[in-house]
Amino acid sequence: MKKLIVINHPQKWTLDVPGVEVISPKAYLEDEKYAKMKNARVFNLCYDYAYQTRGYYVSLLAAARGQKVIPSVKNLLDLKAQAIVKSISEEQDALIQKTLKHIRSKEFILSVYFAHNLSPQYDKLARELYKLFQAPLLRARFVNDGKKWELSSAKTIPFKEIPEHHIPFVNQFAEQYLQLKRYDKARVDKYRYDLAILVNPEEKSAPSNKKALNHFVDAAEKLGCYVELIGKDDYSRLSEFDALFIRETTSVNHHTYRMSRRAQREGLAVIDSPESILRCANKVYLAELLSLNRIPTPRTIIIHSENHKGVEKKLGFPCVLKLPDSSFSQGVVKVNTPEEMRLKVKEMVKVSDLIIAQEFLPTSYDWRVGVLNNEVLFVCKYYMAKDHWQIYNWGSRKKNDVSGTFDIFPIDQVPAYIIETALKATRLIGNGLYGVDVKEVDGKAYVIEVNDNPNIDGGVEDSIMGEKLYTKIIEHLLSGINR
Template sequence: MSQWVVLVGRASDLDNGATPHKIMTSRDYLARPNLFRGQRPKIINLSRSYAYQSRGYYASLLAEARGHRIIPSVETMIDLSEKKLYENALPELDAALRKAIDKGERPASPIRIYFGYADDPRLERFAKLVFDWFRAPALEVHLDPHAEVPTIRRIAFAAIGKPGAPDTQRLLAAMERYTAREWRAAKSKTPAKYSFATLYDPKEELPPSSVDTLKHWARVAARLGVDVEPITRKDLPRLANFDALFIRETTSISNHTYRFARRAMQEGMPVIDDPISMIRCTNKVYLDELMTGNGVPTPPSVMVGGKEDLQRAADVLGFPMVLKIPDGSFSRGVKKVETAAQLTALATAWLEDTDLLIAQKFMPTNFDWRIGVLGGEPLFAVQYLMAKSHWQIINHETGGRPMEGGFKGFSLGDAPPQVLDAGLRAARCIGDGLYGVDLKETDDGVFVIEVNDNPNLEHGVEDSIEKDEVWTRLTRWFIDRIER
């Protein structure tokens, strides 16, 4: 477990009994680079100033160089130095502020936020959102006094008060809530060396991993000195309490999963899925261009940006063909069209919500290959069988719960070399994380259909042949990147 360290401007800035965490001055921290050698402390920088080239600034800068996790980061300091650097956050924050107040009395300005907490209970969600954007111990949100509706004029760091002052007491109380840790794992005779957060949604219909599967991983990880704790979307404020993040929800750059991944990257935590992989994998148009540019075989495709492209798609691909929404998942947003009339009707409807579609040649097979790749090396090989009386592995057109086909596991040594090679080449174009590469094996060769950034990992399915080696390698991947 990593320890918490609180940096202060002067030794007198906090009473010795104000917090159970280690207190030291930023001057001492800067002067003693070997103090935490071999450790990864979590540092809260309560320096009096974060101005460029101040001690507070250098403390955060050198913490990053030393591999320590610190708030606020230099990135946050720079973001808050000028309004134009954080203007992109204001529309969302203004909307959240107005919703919180809902025609009630305006809060006093500035609104002080300590570790995502505000005194006004109406502002609970707003304060957490501000802290989500700008992770700093103490913030001030200044409102425009002349605006008819509550509008943010400026966001800045709040000054740390004197010991015993009310603001300082609120700051310390919020800090203790922030650093508190809720343990759910089974008790062990020896404390865990690392703690991994696993983001999941207990209500998701088709999650990448079930709760029972995550419990199985936790048992395997415990043998390697790792505590695995499930978290949900409400736990973003305490993400920094962990050493790594494994996202087991369907990812999208437009929902909270991307924000979790981005936060983990800012904390210097290894994360699956990382935000870059999300961006690359969640868009089928991008994937098609990337694979083609790197010589990875893909089905013949045509980009559809308007009705004028439909005839070209028909001429190049013929019928039936497959039409795809760029950011669909779990076989959603993927339809087979049999005629020009069907193509026109479906493309017209979909182009109301997206500026670009991708049409691909239809390749009928009885199964799809899925090659799991972790850190650039194969992890598992499995065939997903088509759903009954359907051309995809998942049938969403049942009128009820989606119907899935069966599966057949293969040892990595028994998987066709050309399938493994294409899967590895495709995944390495994306990054160094965990990917599931879907491929079609046809008489004309092997073709990559897509690369999934959060592939299914279900106990008894993807690990049916390689067994616990899958989960052991996953755990060690995280540990290796923590210790680098």
Template sequence: MNEMTWVILTGRQSDLDQVATPHKIITNRDYLAHPALFRGQRPKVINLSSNYAYQSRGYYASLLASSRGHKVIPTVETMIDLSEHKLYEHALPELEQALNKCRKELGGSFPAKVTFFFGIGPSRDWDRFAKLLFDWFRAPALEVSIRDNRQWASIHKIGFYSLTRMSSEEKPRFLESLAAYTNREWRDTKTRTPARYAFATLVNPNEELPPSEISSLRHWAKIAEKMGVEVEPITKKDLAKLANYDALFIRETTSISNHTYRFARRAQQEGMPVIDDPLSMIRCTNKVYLNELMSYNKVPVPPTVMIAGPSDLEVAAQTLGFPLVLKIPDSSFSRGVKKASNFEELKTLATLWLEDSDLLIAQKFIPTDYDWRIGVLGGQPLFAVHYLMAKKHWQIVNHERSGKPDQGGIRTFTLKDAPTHVVETAVSAARCIGDGLYGVDLKETADGVFVIEVNDNPNLDHGWEDSGEKDEVWVRLTQWFLDRLERQGR
């Protein structure tokens, strides 16, 4: 890994005194005009332009930084996010909650305007809010306008705050925050082994059914190390540290509504290769979307009926017969997937589930002793296994037993030994979703092969899914990230 270089861009030479910081200061005009300036280095760029408006010089500096493989704050995405209130209002509920939790420390009231530099507020009392604000919007300097009625403080506006607007009291605080920010990351990087790249792996040590066990990730780390990559575990507390890494592999169960999605979005904004990427999460999470997508692309799926209300239950019963399978559109690990043996059961279950979801899916029940699970990475098959049904149950995971969920076993194959038509169908299904890592579940029957679902965040454990292809699975996973980093010239 190259020696860390920090580069600070300003609008004009006079905006920041060269002696104010040990880091290199150049104007955004010079940075734009000399693409070869930092060739062979991987500098971190702090863009302090006084204007970040769309297509301004400040905007282009961040845009071209990312194309040159330089890490930059703020990114173009952050500039766009903060350009209009409606583009950042989704962040306000969480931010306002954190803001109001600071009330007591701040003596009961809030100023009308507050400035934050690199996730640091005017005093320690703002810490909780300042960190979260920086998590959402990584920018060197932000100004937040607050409306406070003594019961509840709401955020009226979040905007960039330029060097040229800073008062003589604010400038020293800004420079201190800049020093703290660059030192913190500097130290983190200095303690690393001299690997070419550092990959973050998002884990939750307390998860009951994680997609990869910690021991499997350690196994991957050993293989990645030989390829010049250091793998480090991070947890949901580490969002602000994510930019220190080159790539992200999410290994806790993903959901659009929790921090895993925010990590994926942040990684994408930082220009990092990520598994799973936000779009794959959105696509795979929703079974309604998957079913339409597969049908449109002529990938075989079981006969299916959408249920939007009570009138569709008759259609489902007549079209599919009983037993049939009813699914909530966004469920994982066999949860929210139940079998209905007759019309009464279907009606009871559908009525209950339609309270929480506007749409349900009913599918023809296809009994098999196992599901094929084909792992697909970057549009190519990665592994092939049978997931056996849980004992005396029609699914791979039985959540109805008391105590821990009961999982069926696994039977492993090399890709050469897996039936070609099964593997090809799985690859076609995964390619409809994207270019990442997917686990495709298929049923093999006398009537042909059917795709049951495509999972983002598929299970990948040493001694299980990698049994057929051995370490080649982990080598190819590492290479997937490396190919994308090399392509970006990182």
């Protein structure tokens, strides 16, 4: 991918970064070569971003050309909207108060150069501001009303207004920002795309094991991608990539959703999309969606603290209670008596106003149908953990008994009604990557849930397709970039 720095006087940019070309806004706007350049990333450092200036048009035309640009026109407009500037989160507000508490004046100006400040004590705040506004050169003004500090304004800094004695530091920060591994000159022609895979090495039951992640990386590199495994702290860097593949357990009130949403806003191809996370991660939503569209499920009731009495008459005992955002069998309990239900409901409504009560269908296994773009990728049987009613038994003291065994089947050997039911469910969600859990009882299929972030583990789900499984998923993601 080509990297362009657009600055009014290129001769004043003294930093030589391999693989990065420095040009003027005039050249960028008028030279046909840049207009036709595909897979380009533009760093707009023009003197002025005001409406209809050259700096404004660099960001505008970069978007029209399908090129990645920092800052985007959306970012520039956000900086002009006072309401957006001041709409910071509680977490960011706490950081502002903590960082500036020692300052005695009523005003403080913070310069942000490529997500850094000259003083390390302000670096964390500088990174947060960069996350918010995605401008390489930014000046933030804070005011203290006697009670607390507030972000009053945030504006881009014209390169010509950077103090001379700051330039060496700006160069240092710019080099750190631009001279990432994928910007190495030897890689420029080798890779067409930059792919970020979001992982959490500390996660107890991640959607993909190390073996699978290595296969994803290999498949992506063969398809022309530079691949980087990233974590939640890389939120501010998402605009540097062309695609985001989430291999961390997703949730709505979580950084995985925020990163998916941010990536989508920045124009990246994303698996899992924020829409998929919203629709799958909350079991209350999913229960309503499946019910309205007549997808067979175990008998299900949405309950709260005031309507759980009498549920046993409709569902019988035992029955299953689920927190709306539970995953990997966590936040899911089986209750056997009215008293046990009362206690568990009381406990669970402290976490969520609504919970799911579902008929208990005892089976020795669950089907898992892996679906991509409304096509079946794989079908597994996951057997229940030893002496347990779920696939996972997190209370087991023996590591080998935490999860059950599995079998994987050629698609043509799976009952047609299992596959048909799974596909009916995923069509309601989208065209992404999903895993549908299905119970089979007396020749009928019942959808338990649809997962937006299904397990793809080396040695399990890939047992039949092998490396083709990984290639197909990455190809689908790359097709999103081209769209």
